[in-house]
Amino acid sequence: MTAGRRTAAERGRPPGPAGSRRRSWAPLLAVCTGYFMVILDVTIINVAVPAVGRDLGATLTGIQWITDGYTLVFAGLLLTGGALGDRLGNRRVFCWGVAVFTLASGACALAPTAPFLVGARLAEGAGAALIVPGSLALLQQAYPEPDIRSRAFGLWGSMAGIAASAGPLLGGLLVTTVGWRWVFLVNLPVGVACLALTLRCVGPSPRHRARALDWPAQCAVVAMVALLTAALNEAGRRGWSDPAVLIAAGLAVLAAASFAARERLARAPVLPLGLLRSRAMSGGAVIGLLFNFGFYGMVFTASLDFQRQRGYSALATGLALFPAVAMTMFASAVSGRLARRTGHRPLVVTGMLLAALGLAGWAAAGTDPAYALLVAPMMAAGFGTSFALTGSTNTVMTAAPVGYTGTASAVFNTTRQIGSAAGVALGGTLLATATTYATGLRVSMAAGALAYLTAAALAATCVPAAARHR
Numbered sequence: 001m002t003a004g005r006r007t008a009a010e011r012g013r014p015p016g017p018a019g020s021r022r023r024s025w026a027p028l029l030a031v032c033t034g035y036f037m038v039i040l041d042v043t044i045i046n047v048a049v050p051a052v053g054r055d056l057g058a059t060l061t062g063i064q065w066i067t068d069g070y071t072l073v074f075a076g077l078l079l080t081g082g083a084l085g086d087r088l089g090n091r092r093v094f095c096w097g098v099a100v101f102t103l104a105s106g107a108c109a110l111a112p113t114a115p116f117l118v119g120a121r122l123a124e125g126a127g128a129a130l131i132v133p134g135s136l137a138l139l140q141q142a143y144p145e146p147d148i149r150s151r152a153f154g155l156w157g158s159m160a161g162i163a164a165s166a167g168p169l170l171g172g173l174l175v176t177t178v179g180w181r182w183v184f185l186v187n188l189p190v191g192v193a194c195l196a197l198t199l200r201c202v203g204p205s206p207r208h209r210a211r212a213l214d215w216p217a218q219c220a221v222v223a224m225v226a227l228l229t230a231a232l233n234e235a236g237r238r239g240w241s242d243p244a245v246l247i248a249a250g251l252a253v254l255a256a257a258s259f260a261a262r263e264r265l266a267r268a269p270v271l272p273l274g275l276l277r278s279r280a281m282s283g284g285a286v287i288g289l290l291f292n293f294g295f296y297g298m299v300f301t302a303s304l305d306f307q308r309q310r311g312y313s314a315l316a317t318g319l320a321l322f323p324a325v326a327m328t329m330f331a332s333a334v335s336g337r338l339a340r341r342t343g344h345r346p347l348v349v350t351g352m353l354l355a356a357l358g359l360a361g362w363a364a365a366g367t368d369p370a371y372a373l374l375v376a377p378m379m380a381a382g383f384g385t386s387f388a389l390t391g392s393t394n395t396v397m398t399a400a401p402v403g404y405t406g407t408a409s410a411v412f413n414t415t416r417q418i419g420s421a422a423g424v425a426l427g428g429t430l431l432a433t434a435t436t437y438a439t440g441l442r443v444s445m446a447a448g449a450l451a452y453l454t455a456a457a458l459a460a461t462c463v464p465a466a467a468r469h470r
Contacts (some may be wrong), residue, residue, distance in 0.1 A: 027142035027172075028152050029199035031135045034098050036159045037190050038128040041105075042071065043167025048180040054208060055180065058114035059237045068233050073125030074132075075417040076226035080218050081270065082133035082410025088135040089205040090141070090406050095198055097130025102191030109184035113197075133308035138202055148395055150339040154332035157389035160326050168303060169318020176315065206403075214269060217262045221271075224255035232418070232425040240429060271407060283462025284396035285412050287388070289419035290455035291352065294448035295385045297423025298359060299324070301431060301444045302378070309437060310371070323375050325380035331386035345390030347458040351391075355384025356452035363445040364463050367438040377445075384452070388459070394465050423448065 045067055055064045086095040104123035111117035139156060143149040174182045231248035238245055263269040276282045300319065307313040307319050335347050360378025365373050393412065400408030427444040434440030 006389075010387060027138065028155060028195065030194060030201055031094075031138050031142075032156055032159050033190060033194040034094065034101075034131045034155060035135045035196065036163050037187055037194065038074075038100065038131050039163035040167050040170070041124060041128070041187070041388065042074075043163070044171040044174075044183055045070075047168050047171040048175050048183045051175050051180040052114075052117070052370045056111070056114045056117065060116075062114040062118065066114070066121055068230070070125040070128070071233070071417075071421070072226045073122050074128045075414060075421070076222040077129035078133060078225070078414045078417065079124055079407070079410045081129040081131075082137075082406035082408075083214075083218070085134045085137055085205070085406030086403055087207065087348075089207045090137040091132050091198065091202050091205045093099075093386050093406075094134035094138060094202075095195060097127045097132075098191055098195045098198065099129030100189060101131060102195070105184045105187035105191065106369050109181045109188075120237055123254040127455055129328075130378040131278045132413050133406045133410040136393065136397055137405040138198075138205065140405050141205060142202060145202045146394075147340045148392055150344075151337065152337075153393040153397070154190070154335050154386075154390035157393055158328040158332035158386050158391075160328075162328050163223045166318070167323065169315065172313065172315035172318055201382055207361075214262070214266050217259055217266060217269065217271075220255050220259035220262060223361035224252050225418070227252035227255060227434075228418060229421045231234040232421040235425045235429060239433065248261050253300050259426065271411065272404075275407075275413075279401050279462050280395050280399035280464065281408065281411070283458055284399070285415040287348065287352075287392045287455045287458055287462070288396075288412050288421075288453045289415040290458070291355065291385050292416040292419035293423040293424070293426075294355060294359060294451045294455075295381060297427045297444060297448050297451075298378070298381050300424045301427040301441055302374075302429060304427075305437075305441055321378065322369065327379045327382035328386040331383040332390055339394070340389065342467050345463040346392040346460060348388040348395075348463050351384040351386070351388030351457050352452045352456035352459060353384070354387070355381045355416055356449045358384065358458065359445045359449035359452065363442045363449065367436070367442075381448075388455070391463055392459070398464075411414070424450075 049063050049066055052058060052066060056062075058066065060354065082099065100125055104127055105119050107120035108117055108124065111120055135156065136153070139152045140149065143152045170186075171183055174180070174186070227248045231245050231252060234242065234248065235245045260273065263271060263273050302321060303317055306317040312320060331351070335351070338347060358377040361380070362369075362374060362377040366375070396408055396412045397405060426447060430444045430447075431437060431440040434443060
């Protein structure tokens, strides 16, 4: 077939040995650009909110909604975004998400008041929920060869660690040089480039129009995830026994029960409960929850330690966290290559054990360790998390039946988001309630190490011993 007659779907796949390497990785670049933009927005705002509050006259509640509103909508709508992608085509929904996110970022940058900014942040979260589930599904489509797909998943996963850790650094740099509005303006050229790359380099996705969206179930899962995320976020501020936290947690359980009951009765459930009976699917999702709990809990508590106890600026804090960032890209590249020889199980187990060793080392380093003693633990946590992410991602996506790749991606990313919120919430609670700040920090790191160890044990039984080819 001539180059001029190749279909768009063929253009989205890696060519053979004679093909262009640049064309081969173009879909990965497009998808990772969108994913990086979404995750960066979770952390980059943290160092900007004091300036935002002063400029717009925002109350403390308003500042909290500027940061948490995005997370709540993002987490709550992930499963809806995955179901829409499976029904209408993942590329189409991914592009919608990029467009919504980019336009909402422009609105955030131009916000004249705090309530306007909160509304724009909610719209950003909705766009993010359309982007993330489709990102993994598009990689699954673009790279059908298991070896190449593992490398693509690894690089995709490394974007999360890089974006999360680079957010404070980039945010501090922008706020101190050109102002807080540039925290949002940087998304405009990135979003436009992502949209253009996706339309040009990623092939159209199949549509499964017979898949009903089951709106009652969608509403139940949105309520469940949003309430659970809100409870975890507030627990870090108010404490786990606060009535508002307990009420939100109870309502989340009620919403979960309603969702399960609805899915049992629905003719075309949005998340077939039989899908979760797959050991690879459910186990991989729980592993994602656990390592996000450990990694993001570490980043949050380390950021507070560097700024509040050691007196670092926002920019210096970003630089101090850089060792964890630097290891994520390296680890993902190594794990993607090794998976061809070893399968994913030993890589996930090894990564979780290494990360557990790193956080345990931090917990054992003493009450006021020198920064030099913390570099190795941060590098171990960053390397181990990214090293395991490739295998766990591949495990979940490979276990997904045809037509449910967007849904599987949404389940995986929803559990990871919950893990992140839980890690931050527990870290905040421990720092606030421990007898000393140093004790709270060490207990938080020990809790992260325990989560990593649990993930390693789970991976030994849930992750396939050898790569599973579809």
